[in-house]
Structure formats: C-alpha cells, structure tokens
Amino acid sequence: MAIVGIDLGTTNSLVCAWIDGRMQPIPNALGSFLTPSAVSLDEDGTVLVGASAQERLITHPDRSVAIFKRAMGTDQLFILAGRSFRAEELSSLVLRSLKEDAEATLKEPVEQAVISVPAYFNETQRKATKAAARMAGLVVDRLINEPTAAAIAHGVDTIDSEGKFLVLDLGGGTFDVSILELFEKTLEVHASAGDAKLGGEDFRWRLAQGFLDANGLSWKDLGPQDQAQVMRLAESAKLELTSNRTTLFECRVGGRDLVWPVSREHFESLCRDLVERLRRPVERALSDAKLTPEDIDEVLLVGGATRMPIIRTMAKALLGHEPRTDLDPDLVVGVGAGVQAMLMTCDAAFEDVVMTDVCPWSLGVEVMSARQRGNPDALGDFSPIIERNRTVPVSHSLRVHPVHPMQNAMKIKVYQGESRKVENNILLGSVEMELQPDPDMDANAVDIRFTYDSSGLLEVDATHVRSQRVRTLVIEKCPGSLTPEEIERKLAELAPLKLHPRERQEYRYLLAVAERLYEDSLGETRERLHLLMRSFEVTLESQDLAKCDLAAQAFREALREHRDFDP
C-alpha cells in the first residue's frame, strides 16, 4: 500500500509518489502532471475531472464547476445538472481521480495521503479538506502547509544545507508567505502570513476587465459562455505576457471578433494594487519572525503565477534577492507533500529530519467588551491565548475572572483571528463553566489552557482554580463543516457517481475540446468539426481499443490545425 503527496490546488492539482528512489509527480490519464481542479457531470451520469471538465466550463457551464477550493469550509452549494454539491464533495471527486492516477502508475492501492493546504486555511477549511479526503477513500493523518511543502521540495537534495528561506506562493486563489529555517536537519517554520483572497486569478481577472473596458463591454452583460471564453483567453494572454512584451488579446464576444493589443507594462499598471497587496504579507511575516530582508538567504517561488515577471521584480525590490527558480513552481508543493508523506512513514532516507511548523493565526477567547455601550448582545473583546506564528505543538494558558461577583456561569467562547473585536474573528466553539457566586472575584478565577497540536487540533481546558473543576472543549464541529456522520452519508451519496473510465478519459477530453471549438466556430469549420466528432464517436462505440487509439490520434491531429487548440 502506497502513500502519496497531493497538492489540492485552486486551479490545478497534482499527486506525487516515491518511484524508483525519487519523488516524482504522477501523470494523469492525459499524460500531464497537472490536473485542473474542475469537475463536470457528463450527460451519461459519469463524472469528468480535469481538462475535460475545464473544457466543459465553456460548453456546459450548468454542468461544470471550477475554483471551488475557496468555498471549502463554507455552506456554499454548487449546482451541477440540478444536483447540489458542497466544495468538499467536489474536492473529493478531484482527489478520487488523482488517487486512480496514482494507483494506475504505482500498480498498487493508494489509501494514505498527505494533502497540502494554504497556510492560511483555518480550522474549518482544514476539516473540510480532511472530509474531502475521507469521501475520496483516503486516510489523511496530516495536512501540510503549502509553503512548508515547497521548502521541503527545495531541500530534498540539499538536506545538509542551512539557511533561512522565504517562500512566496502565489497560487490560483491564495497567496502565502512563509519564512523557514533549515538548521542541522531541523526545518523550522518561523512565520507564515498570507492573503486568502489574492491569487493568479486576480491578475487574470484584471486582464479580462482590461479587455472588456477597452471594448466598451461589461461583465454583467455577457452570457455565461462568453464570460468563460473571455476568462480562458485572459489566461492565455497572461501566459503570453510572461514570455513576450506584448500580445494580442483576441476574443469572439457576442458574435463580434474583438482584438485588444496589450503590452506587459500596461498589464502591470492594471495590477499595481495587487502587487501592493502582495507586499503586505511579506512584511508581516518578516516582522513576525523578527527578521529583516538581509537575514533571508534564499527566496523560493511557488505557484504558476510566480512566473509573471512583475512578481519576480517585486520580490527583488522588496527582499533584495533574485528568487530561486530551479524547480518548476507548479510542481514543488506536490513534491514537498510527497516528501512529507515519506517522512511520516519514516523512510530511512529522511528519518532524522525534524520539522516544526507554526500556527499562523491567533487563537483566543472572548473577554468582557470595552464597547458594549448599551447593547447587552454585543460581542466582546478578543484576548489571544496563542498568538500567531507560535511553533506548534504549543500550550498556553490565561487566567480570567468573572465579570460580576454574582455570576453563576462563565461562558468561554473560543475564537480565531487577528481583530480586537470578536465579531471580526471566527467563532470556533464555546464551553461553559458553572460558578458559585462569590463576592470575592478571585474565588472564581478560571484558568483557560489552549493546546494546539501539529495536526491542527485545538483543545481548550478550563480549570476552576479553587475547586479544580475542569471543562474541556475539543474543537471539532465548526461552522460550515460536516460532522463525521454527515461525511459518511455524503460518502454513500457520492459512491454511485463514477469517474469516467480512465482509459477513455483522453477520448472524452478530445470530444470536449471539439465541442468547445464547434461552438466557437462558424460555417465550414463548424461542418468539418461536426463530421470529425461524428466519425470519432462511431469508432468509440465499436469498443475496439486499438481502433479507438488510431482514431483518437487522427482526431487530435485534425483538431491541432485549429488555432485555439494546443493539446
């Protein structure tokens, strides 16, 4: 039974495993390492994951969905063909597909995994990720923060090296900064900071907006197909601008062919405020770690979006370092998660590396408000017990007193966040301690102890000092997360949903592409595409694998002639 590392990304996902003495990314059925985190329900009831689903975002927007990672840990529902899914369920379908890919390559069942999550994921979102793994039939003992995974990946070959690293991880939807130090086979995370609402998607969106503005269009007026089309072309324009100084943003919207020439400088000016926002977490992480840019030995880049020149320029200006670019920024997190999986199984090669991580947010309780002006229902002040960026596992306690001598119970509400007002933080749970009213406030002092372990579990122990009565709260049930029973029920519900057979995924993908091209084109091209698709479908019905393969090859060649397709 094998254990794998999975990078469950906002836009792309990846699975890695130890093969032939090396940590390697595993290709999917289409032969590529990155599987788009997109899910689509096929008309025959099977589930499409990855590139085919991504193609169908345009042709079948009502049956396809992407970028659901951001909804992890919320109650938001996505409707696919009339059926509603939570983000956990969609993620579990992606995980299931990755699992099948890994099993096909490793030729043995895969039941265990280490999954990476953004450092800034909160308790709820981590729980949701674990629930998704459970629904995909994977046992996940440990989640790993993405930047940590990236640093591990960079350290694989140089585990004896030492130094402080700053990891900039600009993924599709999140931005994370971590400062790590490798010292005598100890990998210590000094600080993590990030912006959970900033990613490569924002840059793409700026480009799409620029295109629409230049052509006097507004996003709201576009149909779903046009919207998806604009966003897809914005992505290719963004990639173009990484290698070229200028590009042409060409798009067919509402039956009109529109062209917008855009230069890299113009693109960067559109994104200036995004770059501003990128700076803040970097500065926060440095400040939390009590370090200056000069202390950093190396800057590592993670996430496809860090290929943008503007990101590298920013890193250089802010940190005075040329960032390191020797590893593929798209693969490092997956590789790191895989290495972590190996560390966990204590493979001899990594036995002696000890890793310590931090809890990237503050955890605390509500205390009597200084602002309850006339409103007894107002929430109070947040008093942190474990401050952000403390090395975990960590345990701290705080002594509190009742507000009122005649108080007969104390409600201890546990929050996570950085605001002084609890209303801006996230409520994780609450526990109550009964009191015997006593005019002497000290008689009812209560010690609240928070213990946070490396798997992200928070235990709250409240002890009544005088009587030594103890109340305990383990943060499990969170808003927007599922109970174990609900997870089991979802698991049963998802079971009948079958992934599209692996050996036929490529055919399905080619058809999805052809459908998209068909919708984009007119006249003769359209006719030709229609004929190609028909004949390919007829061949597929024959069930003759050798014949199908030949037909697929021919089909791909034919599609390649079309300018919008580059498989």
Added chain:
Amino acid sequence: MMDWEILGISPTKDLRELKSAYSRALRVNHPDKNPEGFRRLREAYERLLAELSSPREALPSPDVVFAEPDLPEPQSRPEGTQAAPAMAQIDLEPLQEEWQQFWHRSERINPIAWKAFFSRREFWDIRTKRQFGDYLLRYLQAASEAGKLETIPKQAWLVLENTFDWLAREIELGDRFDPEFIDDVMDRIRQAGPQIRRPVTETAHVVPIPVASIDPQPGKPHQHTPVRKRSPRPSNLWNIGILSALLIALVLNSLDRDRTYDLPSQTSSADSRPDSLNGFDPDHPPEDTFVQFPIDSVVPFDAFHEAPRRIEVPRIWMKNWAAGFGGLLRGYCGDPEKDPMECPSQTTKAVRFELAQGALRLDLILGGVKVNGIRTSRDPCESVRLCTVIGTHREVIGLFDTRTVCNLIPARAWEIRNGRLARIAPALAVCPEEPHCEKMPPCRE
C-alpha cells in the same frame, strides 16, 4: 538554569551552540511523537533565545498623549511608557516633513493623491515603513482628537491599509496606542474595503458564522464572558478617565459652595431620559468645559457630609476631564493604607489614585469608612460596572452591572449618602443599601 538542563548543555553565549543543542534535543522531543516533551523544550529554548539575542529592533513607544495645543501636557507619564531606546534610526524627517505638507494641502481630500504619496519608493524599505507607520498613527491620533479624521476620504483608508497592514496588527496596535483611537481607525478601514471584485469568487469566502449571543435568558442575568486582567495600557488616558471624572465631579461639586470652581450647571429632573445629553451638543462643547484642577493639593472632602447632592456628567465633559486631569493622578492627599494621619481629620477623606496593571485603583476614606474601587476598563459602561466598591470589611456598597446602567452613561447621577458612595438615577433599581443584589433589572430598551 533549568532551561539549560532541558537543552542538555551548559550555559553558553553562543547562539549557534544553543540552536545546535535544540536541534539535537528535538530528536528525543519530537513534535509529533512527544508533544509534551517538545512543548517543554520549546519553551525553554524560546526563553534562552530571548535571553541570548538582544532585541534587534525595539520599536519606539508612542508618546503618551499627542496633545492638542489647547490641552495641557500631562504632568507625568504612567510607568512603563518611557520611550524605548531608539533602534537603528532611519532618518524619517524628510518623509515626515513631506507628510505634513501633504496633510496641510487641499489635495488631502483626493484619494489619488494619497495613493501617489504612499506609492513612493521609500515605502519599499520595510523598516522605514514600520517606523513611519507608527509616526503616522500618532499623527492621526492627534488629528482624531481635533476631529479631523472625517476629512480623510474613504478610499484613503484603503491606501493606508494597503501600505501599512494595520488590520493584521490590530491587537498589537491596540496595546501600543489609544485603543479607542485604534478601534476608530480599524472601523474606518473595514468600512472602506474590500475593494477587490472577482466574478467567480464573490460569494465564495463568506463564511457563515452563527451569531453568538450573550445568554439573553432573563432568568439568568449574570452569565457573562470572562474578564481578563489586562496588561497595562498606560497610554490610555481615557482608561482612567471616567471614574476619576466622577470623583472629580464629586469633589468639584463639594467645592461648589466655595465658588472655587465653576461647574457646568447641569441639573435635570429625575425622570429625564437617562441617555440624553440634556441638550448638550457633544460636537460643540462650551468653551469653559475644561476645568483646571490643582495638582498635589489636599482636597477637603467634608462636603461629602453635606446633604445629598447630585451631579450629572455629560460624557463629553468626562472626556475633557479625563484628558485634562492626567496630572491629578499623582496628586493625592495621603495614603489611607500607610499614613492615615496625614489627612487632617477623621472626617476628611483621603483619595488616592493608583494606576497599576492597567487598572485604576481608587481608595477613599469616607467618614471613616475605607472603600476602594477598581476600574480596569475604559468603557463608560464598564467603569460603573467595575465600580464595585468594596469596603475594608468586605462590605459591599453596591454592585453595578453593565446591564443595569448601560443606558445611563451619559447622564449618571451620584450622591454621597451617609458617607458612602451611592448612586441615584431614575432607571436604576440597584440597591446600594443591600450588600448582595440577587436580581439585577435588565437594561432599559
């Protein structure tokens, strides 16, 4: 000493050796396999690290009061706020000058100008940014006291947040600056943002959180969240304001007959709406609301034995008093604990203010009865709630709860009755005579 033992080495000044020992000890105290051992090791390691590495960068403390010209400087600084030793100083002066010019130019109302000002190269330097951020907060605090924050355009708050990342440091800033002011700034930033819109994700990160309520059950009125004895927030004059203001009000009231001090003649009938300011316009306080008070003078308290008297204190005056009477804090007429004889007679009350641990402690001798009160918060509501006045013999004079008085803040009424601090107000059914009030009336809606 213990700490070194945990790390398994003899004391050293060598940081590298310490780290190395930590690294070795980690093998035994693995964070996953031996969390208990790891926590012990980590705590020892962090203590030793702090001991060994001298503070690399100590941020200068903000000035205690950024006084407006018409407010007197406080006579003393509360303990612990002496300016920390300056760190590797960066010459901020040119930048500060430019800022002041910017502030006084009319373009201040233009968000674009703000954007331009804060996108200058200097702010790419992290240390400059940190120091200037602190300077700016102090500057804005002064501006806030002069009521000038309103003139900052909404989007400018976003520019500031984008540059200085204040929201993420809210807790820390609240400890270092006037929390009231910090709350104001954070509210303004929150109201201004967020500005980023994206098609696919607009609703994706709204995490529904159940609304938490503080036990609205009428039968159990005393269930509250805990209160934390906070670390000192010495820079906060407001913190010590209300109760001292009340006391001062009492004092001044008592001196009324000498015509030494002109008190605002606020009298209102008992049935006046408790939350009204009695026609007082907080935005335009009369010129004479600021009252000077002699420092280090022995205040005769005999007047407390006069017929019950009432004084109503509008909030704005309290605030002014709070700001103006900073100096009063070190004026007292004898420590009732140590030298009660210093006060001329038994009937003379001694009053002592003590600012310690972020709480204002107040000792009074009223007609030979020693009482004290502790105030830990700056909230007007809380000031009363925490004004749990307990005598030497654990005699409870009155228990004042937030709910009972929260609507009475702007116009509170106090009196001294039989040498005890008591309170009268129309909506208050607090029983000052009964030591234990079993039932507190709910707040007036």
